Amino acid sequence: TIDKYDALNDQYIEELVSLRSFIGKPSKTKDGFQLKIYANIASAYEVANILKKDAEGVGLFRSEFIYLQSNDYPTEEMQYNYYKEVLEEMGDKEVVIRTMDIGADKKVFYFNLPYEENPAMGFRSIRICRERPEILLTQLRALYRASVSGHLSIMIPMIISEEEVIFAKELCEKAKKQLKEEGIPFDDKVKVGIMIETPAAALMSDKLAKHVDFFSIGTNDLSQYTLACDRLNANLNKHVFNPHHPAILKLIRMTIENAHKNGIICGMCGELARDPEILPFLAGLHIDELSCSAAYVLKTRKNLSQIDTKKVDLDKYTE
Numbered sequence: 001t002i003d004k005y006d007a008l009n010d011q012y013i014e015e016l017v018s019l020r021s022f023i024g025k026p027s028k029t030k031d032g033f034q035l036k037i038y039a040n041i042a043s044a045y046e047v048a049n050i051l052k053k054d055a056e057g058v059g060l061f062r063s064e065f066i067y068l069q070s071n072d073y074p075t076e077e078m079q080y081n082y083y084k085e086v087l088e089e090m091g092d093k094e095v096v097i098r099t100m101d102i103g104a105d106k107k108v109f110y111f112n113l114p115y116e117e118n119p120a121m122g123f124r125s126i127r128i129c130r131e132r133p134e135i136l137l138t139q140l141r142a143l144y145r146a147s148v149s150g151h152l153s154i155m156i157p158m159i160i161s162e163e164e165v166i167f168a169k170e171l172c173e174k175a176k177k178q179l180k181e182e183g184i185p186f187d188d189k190v191k192v193g194i195m196i197e198t199p200a201a202a203l204m205s206d207k208l209a210k211h212v213d214f215f216s217i218g219t220n221d222l223s224q225y226t227l228a229c230d231r232l233n234a235n236l237n238k239h240v241f242n243p244h245h246p247a248i249l250k251l252i253r254m255t256i257e258n259a260h261k262n263g264i265i266c267g268m269c270g271e272l273a274r275d276p277e278i279l280p281f282l283a284g285l286h287i288d289e290l291s292c293s294a295a296y297v298l299k300t301r302k303n304l305s306q307i308d309t310k311k312v313d314l315d316k317y318t319e
Ligand code: PEP
Pocket: 060, 062, 101, 197, 217, 218, 219, 220, 221, 222, 269, 270, 271
């Protein structure tokens, strides 16, 4: 047993050493298609590690962390300091901060959310914000204030309709107007995007693209909702929760194509973004950005370097 694990350890170290040669290299396929490989984070503590792993930016900062670690609604000042720290540390690299995705598995007691039979399909995220816009407004003010400290983009999760996007965009405008009136500086060029993580959003992506600067596909929830399969249910892992299901890949293809048709960027921040089996499909569709956990950044860059997009048969994935 010791010999077996020693061999595995040697293999692991060998791989880490070989991956180091990809530090500082562009994220490119064999035939020259270049995209960006970002990292997902859930706290400011992870920034040093993702920079070490040569992530080209942050594709998903799960801001729920700030709410989960507080005993009450985090104030604008507290959030501002937090976002500023991350943006400063990342320098000129883009940081996509997702607005609060509270509810479902991320329960916060002081929100006093009602008991629900199906919380994953319940009162969560943007749905809470529409009822209680002051929560999102506080977060947006903190984000725009922090925007002068780096390269910020704002991302809204759990979208199912145009109305939700219009609501979120109006609140962004309100936050900026307030700051302007108060003489507080902010970056007016901050991009606003949405997560495509429901089948409704993917199917409506042509329309939704007209309202936003970018999409990021959240394949964890997109798989859950497309397959009617609770992503946290371990009994379903083996046969039902299959993110390679052609229905999901069709929705992904539709989303990327609609984004590009409308001249906006499309990235991916769910687990599928680091999946070597699906990487040729995503590169073949010319996805603009992939965001995964730090440990997979260099591995994905290496995998990408071995792909020839001209040889990818896209239809094979969605059959
Ligand atoms: C997703 O749903 O794919 C995603 C990236 O968001 P989260 O895992 O935080 O729900």
